Amino acid sequence: xxxxxxxxxxxxxxxxxxxxxxxxxxxxxxxxxxxxxxxxxxxxxxxxxxxxxxxxxxxxxxxxxxxxxxxxxxxxxxxxxxxxxxxxxxxxxxxxxxxxxxxxxxxxxxxxxxxxxxxxxxxxxxxxxxxxxxxxxxxxxxxxxxxxxxxxxxxxxxxxxxxxxxxxxxxxxxxxxxxxxxxxxxxxxxxxxxxxxxxxxxxxxxxxxxxxxxxxxxxxxxxxxxxxxxxxxxxxxxxxxxxxxxxxxxxxxxxxxxxxxxxxxxxxxxxxxxxxxxxxxxxxxxxxxxxxxxxxxxxxxxxxxxxxxxxxxxxxxxxxxxxxxxxxxxxxxxxxxxxxxxxxxxxxxxxxxxxxxxxxxxxxxxxxxxxxxxxxxxxxxxxxxxxxxxxxxxx
Amino acid sequence: xxxxxxxxxxxxxxxxxxxxxxxxxxxxxxxxxxxxxxxxxxxxxxxxxxxxxxxxxxxxxxxxxxxxxxxxxxxxxxxxxxxxxxxxxxxxxxxxxxxxxxxxxxxxxxxxxxxxxxxxxxxxxxxxxxxxxxxxxxxxxxxxxxxxxxxxxxxxxxxxxxxxxxxxxxxxxxxxxxxxxxxxxxxxxxxxxxxxxxxxxxxxxxxxxxxxxxxxxxxxxxxxxxxxxxxxxxxxxxxxxxxxxxxxxxxxxxxxxxxxxxxxxxxxxxxxxxxxxxxxxxxxxxxxxxxxxxxxxxxxxxxxxxxxxxxxxxxxxxxxxxxxxxxxxxxxxxxxxxxxxxxxxxxxxxxxxxxxxxxxxxxxxxxxxxxxxxxxxxxxxxxxxxxxxxx
Numbered sequence: 001x002x003x004x005x006x007x008x009x010x011x012x013x014x015x016x017x018x019x020x021x022x023x024x025x026x027x028x029x030x031x032x033x034x035x036x037x038x039x040x041x042x043x044x045x046x047x048x049x050x051x052x053x054x055x056x057x058x059x060x061x062x063x064x065x066x067x068x069x070x071x072x073x074x075x076x077x078x079x080x081x082x083x084x085x086x087x088x089x090x091x092x093x094x095x096x097x098x099x100x101x102x103x104x105x106x107x108x109x110x111x112x113x114x115x116x117x118x119x120x121x122x123x124x125x126x127x128x129x130x131x132x133x134x135x136x137x138x139x140x141x142x143x144x145x146x147x148x149x150x151x152x153x154x155x156x157x158x159x160x161x162x163x164x165x166x167x168x169x170x171x172x173x174x175x176x177x178x179x180x181x182x183x184x185x186x187x188x189x190x191x192x193x194x195x196x197x198x199x200x201x202x203x204x205x206x207x208x209x210x211x212x213x214x215x216x217x218x219x220x221x222x223x224x225x226x227x228x229x230x231x232x233x234x235x236x237x238x239x240x241x242x243x244x245x246x247x248x249x250x251x252x253x254x255x256x257x258x259x260x261x262x263x264x265x266x267x268x269x270x271x272x273x274x275x276x277x278x279x280x281x282x283x284x285x286x287x288x289x290x291x292x293x294x295x296x297x298x299x300x301x302x303x304x305x306x307x308x309x310x311x312x313x314x315x316x317x318x319x320x321x322x323x324x325x326x327x328x329x330x331x332x333x334x335x336x337x338x339x340x341x342x343x344x345x346x347x348x349x350x351x352x353x354x355x356x357x358x359x360x361x362x363x364x365x366x367x368x369x370x371x372x373x374x375x376x377x378x379x380x381x382x383x384x385x386x387x388x389x390x391x392x393x394x395x
Numbered sequence: 396x397x398x399x400x401x402x403x404x405x406x407x408x409x410x411x412x413x414x415x416x417x418x419x420x421x422x423x424x425x426x427x428x429x430x431x432x433x434x435x436x437x438x439x440x441x442x443x444x445x446x447x448x449x450x451x452x453x454x455x456x457x458x459x460x461x462x463x464x465x466x467x468x469x470x471x472x473x474x475x476x477x478x479x480x481x482x483x484x485x486x487x488x489x490x491x492x493x494x495x496x497x498x499x500x501x502x503x504x505x506x507x508x509x510x511x512x513x514x515x516x517x518x519x520x521x522x523x524x525x526x527x528x529x530x531x532x533x534x535x536x537x538x539x540x541x542x543x544x545x546x547x548x549x550x551x552x553x554x555x556x557x558x559x560x561x562x563x564x565x566x567x568x569x570x571x572x573x574x575x576x577x578x579x580x581x582x583x584x585x586x587x588x589x590x591x592x593x594x595x596x597x598x599x600x601x602x603x604x605x606x607x608x609x610x611x612x613x614x615x616x617x618x619x620x621x622x623x624x625x626x627x628x629x630x631x632x633x634x635x636x637x638x639x640x641x642x643x644x645x646x647x648x649x650x651x652x653x654x655x656x657x658x659x660x661x662x663x664x665x666x667x668x669x670x671x672x673x674x675x676x677x678x679x680x681x682x683x684x685x686x687x688x689x690x691x692x693x694x695x696x697x698x699x700x701x702x703x704x705x706x707x708x709x710x711x712x713x714x715x716x717x718x719x720x721x722x723x724x725x726x727x728x729x730x731x732x733x734x735x736x737x738x739x740x741x742x743x744x745x746x747x748x749x750x751x752x753x754x755x756x757x758x759x760x761x762x763x764x765x766x767x768x769x770x771x772x773x774x775x776x777x778x779x780x781x782x783x784x785x786x
Contacts, residue, residue, distance in 0.1 A: 050723070053716075053717055053723050054716060054717045054723060054764065057716045060764075062764070100723060100724060101762070101763075101764075147674055147676075184677045185676060185677050186673075186674055186675070186676055186677070187673055187674070187675065188675045188676065188677035189671070189672070189675045190671070190673065190675075191677070262435065262436065264559070265562070268432060268435040268450075269450050271435055271436070272431075272432075272435050272440070272441060272444050272449075272450040272453075273449065273450050273451075275441040275444075275445070276441065276444060276445035276449055276450075277449055280449075320547060322547050322657055322658070323547050323550070325550055325551055327550045327551070327553075327554055327555045328546065328547055328550040328555050329555060330550070330554060330555025330556045330558075331546050331549075331550055331555040331556070331558035331559060332555075332559075333559050338559075338563075343556055343559065343560075345554075345556050345557065345560040346556065346559045346560045346563050349560045349563040349564045349567065350563050350567070352567070353563070353564070353566075353567025353568070353570070353571065354567075356567075356571065357567065357570060357571045357574065360571060360575065361571075361574050361575065361578060364575065364578045364579050365578055367498075367501075367502060367505075368578060368579070368582045370502055370505035370506050371501075371505050371582070371587060372587075373505060373506070374504065374505040374506075374507070375587060378507070
């Protein structure tokens with residue numbers, strides 16, 4: 001009898017706070033015990049201390065659909081997490097739990113439980129939540145792939161520390177370094193590759209300039225990198241950092257990489273293409289086709305650096321399989337601006353036309369102007385007795 | 396007077412006019428489809444390319460126009476051979492020192508330093524300049540165009556650097572040609588006086604008098620065309636025909652080779668979409684094993700069935716995390732007194748009445764997060780039924 005009433009009180013309490021309080025009081029009366037024995041609460045909600053009373057035990061588990069799930073919370077980690085420091089209570093997210101025993105879990109598996117619960121995040125993080133709705137992860141989820149990441153897969157709500165600076169809103173350095181670890185949970189092989197890349201190595205060493213996963217792929221509205229539009233946008237993406245004078249100066253890298261790319265065969269095509277048909281496929285090389293993407297190396301890397309002709313030729317052959325001599329690689333200016341020292345032939349051809357075109361055109365214009373002068377100005381001038389005489393002589 | 400001034404003279408036969416229009420159309424097409432590639436960053440270029448259906452289409456049009464121009468050039472060479480060898484036509488297009496003098500005199504006349512303009516023949520110095528500029532341009536554009544069209548072949552014989560150099564020259568020469576056409580040809584043929592001879596094929600005597608007085612004089616003197624022996628002409632025709640056929644075949648073969656020498660430079664192989672398996676969970680977190688409390692990890696205490704000897708330590712070990720100091724549900728099982736007091740739901744232990752003791756009923760229901768083993772529960776029941784003694 002008592003149990004029946006207690007259960008009813010809990011369930012109805014979810015439906016309405018006022019009614020809940022009322023019924024809770026009723027339960028107390030029926031159970032005929034002292035008020036101090038009631039769960040310590042904030043209003044009718046259990047406090048974190050109350051929850052942690054049980055859940056701080058290490059190795060505490062529960063079962064959802066026959067699969068074990070850890071239900072232990074490290075109070076220390078939670079305390080230090082952004083939710084802990086912002087005084088977010090357990091029941092703010094686990095809002096259906098008001099007491100023990102907990103209401104029955106309807107999820108069919110631990111994953112199902114996460115998928116049921118994660119929309120709770122939008123209570124506070126609406127902007128980020130809505131952004132994820134446009135992401136490839138959400139598309140996958142909608143297509144039935146339950147492994148696709150949701151909020152809590154990247155941000156463990158019980159341990160996630162602050163990611164952005166509270167004042168500036170910028171990503172904190174330690175959070176940037178940690179980003180690949182979040183992605184690696186599902187994309188471990190890509191992570192392994194990235195870790196060996198010039199960017200990955202530097203990031204691990206704490207370099208604040210190099211791109212972490214989210215710099216190229218975006219944060220919440222992560223798009224599929226396999227689309228045409230993503231491929232077509234790659235030059236602009238890389239150029240974001242690689243045309244930044246201050247940043248590149250730290251590594252002795254030139255910032256003319258985009259300009260020289262656009263000026264060369266591939267870049268001209270991609271640029272024109274991207275402007276008109278950003279979502280159509282093109283097989284013209286973009287940055288990543290030669291430099292790689294997750295495995296980007298320094299160009300003078302001793303093993304596979306593409307500053308070495310034989311390594312570059314391999315890249316050329318991806319699209320130009322007939323190219324078998326490494327003289328072909330010199331047809332690509334390698335992001336150099338021609339000068340008397342580097343690609344002198346190109347430099348002098350350009351120089352020739354820079355001089356020759358104005359010279360020829362200047363001569364022509366000069367001649368035409370004198371002709372205009374004689375034909376249309378002198379001849380029409382009233383006092384010009386010499387010219388009509390010319391017509392007479394021809395007669 | 397007016398009668399003989401309006402008499403007309405043939406300047407360009409129909410075939411030459413068609414040749415001109417074909418070359419003109421291919422030139423304009425090449426310029427319109429080439430310059431947007433040279434100035435690819437300009438908004439006009441981008442809009443124009445978009446209008447034509449994209450850079451790929453633009454290049455196809457550019458290449459077709461180039462083929463037309465190459466064929467036109469081949470035709471021009473054959474016609475030249477015919478006129479020079481069979482018809483023994485005078486080489487009126489060859490530049491001479493007189494052209495330089497004519498140019499100078501025209502300039503002097505324009506600025507009022509010479510009484511009369513130069514007297515010129517079939518082709519004026521302006522026309523010769525344009526013609527030879529076109530020849531020069533066609534050679535440069537043909538060679539550099541070949542290099543860009545066939546970079547792999549080119550790199551087999553020449554340093555790779557000539558290919559970007561060819562691109563630079565192709566663009567520079569194109570700009571020069573287009574500007575020269577706009578300034579020189581437009582002014583000379585369309586603006587200063589609309590010269591309709593490329594439309595009508597004819598010029599009036601007055602026009603001839605002004606522009607080509609020496610040719611007019613030659614025509615009138617019967618010296619414009621060489622006197623030909625019909626038999627000799629037929630003989631030369633018989634020789635020229637097979638030679639021209641062979642030449643034509645070679646030139647067509649040349650154009651074919653130009654266009655088809657290689658494929659992967661222009662139509663590269665399809666980019667392979669990345670086929671990486673993206674979902675490779677990172678050493679999955681080992682699934683937690685269920686809390687071992689239910690499996691009797693703690694040995695069942697033995698000894699007299701009292702709180703102090705067995706039941707107390709057992710409940711302490713199994714229940715105190717929740718029902719210890721934190722007293723979840725008000726129930727604190729850490730001391731005998733607090734245990735007997737019970738929790739929010741009532742007394743947990745009713746001495747002598749295990750069947751109604753909450754501690755027993757909750758455990759028997761089997762869904763409590765912490766479960767006693769059946770042996771432990773049996774001990775608890777026995778202890779309660781024995782009156783739940785403290786010691």
